[in-house]
Amino acid sequence: MPHAITLSDEVFSRLQAHAIPLVDTIESVIIRILDAYSDSKPEIHTDGFKAFDPSLPPNLGHTTVLSASVAGAVLKPADTFWNNIIVVLIKEMAKRGMTPAAIDASITSNSVVGEKKGNGYKFIKEAGVSVQGLDANNAWKTINFLANVTGIPVDVKFRWQNKEGVEMPGVIGAFSTGRTMEKAA
Structure with missing residues (x-):
């Protein structure tokens, strides 16, 4: 028997952050989140970080990227930002022969073929292609989607800031696409 529920804009936005565009319904997202919550707790590693399912990330608001690699290449510490990981991943896609049109079609966030200025776009x-900057949650969603579509491995370690109201203050988390965390660490 179907039930109608009302969601606040904030909760709806959080659900959208876990949805696959043009595929998921609200119910399918809720089912995936409930399954993940019931079936898998973050794996805690001996060096103190929690490995999270990259397809079901926690809220990444107020996180700082500590380290990142794309296709095995480690980013310089000065380049470890959520949006910069997208840039490096897109450069790798181009290096592997993807055309600007194919890259643009693969990106789930705002992008255009060619150079676009203003509104937070980076050429x-x-x-x-030009891509628009994103918050941490949407940046990871884009990174994970592109990594899965292209098969390009991405590994990220991050820390939540010690602020009231963040998901896990001070905790170090990690994502890895394309292989197990043991191999990525």
Whole structure:
């Protein structure tokens, strides 16, 4: 028997952050979240970080990227930001022969073929596309989607800031696409 529920804008936005565009319904997202909550708790590693399912991330608001690698190449500490990981991943897609149109079609966030200025867009010359900056949650959603579509491995370690109201203050988390965390660590 179907039940109608009312969600606040904030809760609906959080559900959207876990949805696959044009695929998921609200119910399918809720089912996936409940299954993940019931079936898998974050794996805690001996060096103190929690490995999270990259497809079911916790709220990444107020996180700082500690380290990242794309296709095995470690980003410089000065380049470890959520949006920069997207840029490096898109450059790798171009390096592997994807056309600007194919790259643009793969990106689930705002992007255009060619150079676009303003509104937070960054032109990635090597790929011939411009992408709009994202918050941490949407940036990871885009990174994970692109990594899964292209098979390009991405590994990220991050820490929540010690602020009231964040998901896990001070906790270090990690995502890895394309292989197990033991191999990525």
